[in-house]
Amino acid sequence: MKQIQKRLGCLCLCLLVFLVANTESAAHGxxxxxxxxxxxxxxxxxxxxxxxxxxxxxxxxxxxxxxxxxxxxxxxxxxxxxxxxxxxxxxxxxxxxxxxxxxxxxxxxxxxxxxxAQHTTMETVPKSLKAGLGVSLFLNVGLLGLYIRKRSALKKESTS
Missing domain, CATH: 2.60.40.10 (Immunoglobulins)
Structure with missing residues (x-):
């Protein structure tokens, strides 16, 4: 369990560094x-x-x-x-x-x-919100994996 948490933390940290450092690949309208x-x-x-x-x-x-x-x-x-x-x-x-x-x-x-013609006004999402949503997505996927693993472990214990 601790090893999974360490991996998830490392993944989130790497993702955050990538999002902050890689400004050229930011989406634009x-x-x-x-x-x-x-x-x-x-x-x-x-x-x-x-x-x-x-x-x-x-x-x-x-x-x-x-x-x-x-x-x-x-x-x-x-x-x-x-x-x-x-x-x-x-x-x-x-x-x-x-x-x-x-x-x-x-x-x-x-x-x-x-x-x-009417000129467009472009709505852009702030980079901090994009980064937060990206980190949230990865955290939620990781937590879903932990939940499924824990649930399957509990089922194995109850059947044995």
């Missing part, structure tokens, strides 16, 4: 901003860290055919993408930066071709 453009609809896709979502896959759907993409492509190295709408209405845009970092938004294009 994806957001967008509409750019000013007189010749098309431009937007910028970025992560919650402010870094651009370089070469993210982009799909643009027109208001008339919402099931077939009007245009597809990738953002540039700075996370920017521009498309030229051919009709007014609500255009749907999806940008996928990989590994689950995806953003979907609508762009309203008026008769004159001017676009408007």
């Amino acid at each position: 994806v957001a967008y901003d509409i750019l000013d453009s007189s010749h098309g609809v431009g937007f910028e896709v970025r992560f919650s860290t402010g870094d651009p979502a370089a070469y993210a896959e982009v799909l643009v759907y027109s208001p008339e055919k919402n099931d077939v993409e009007f245009q597809n492509g990738r953002t540039d190295a700075l996370g920017r993408f521009v498309f030229l709408p051919d009709t007014p209405g609500k255009w749907r845009v999806e940008a996928d930066a990989g590994l689950g970092h995806k953003v979907r938004f609508n762009v309203d294009v008026d008769e004159s071709g001017i676009a408007s």
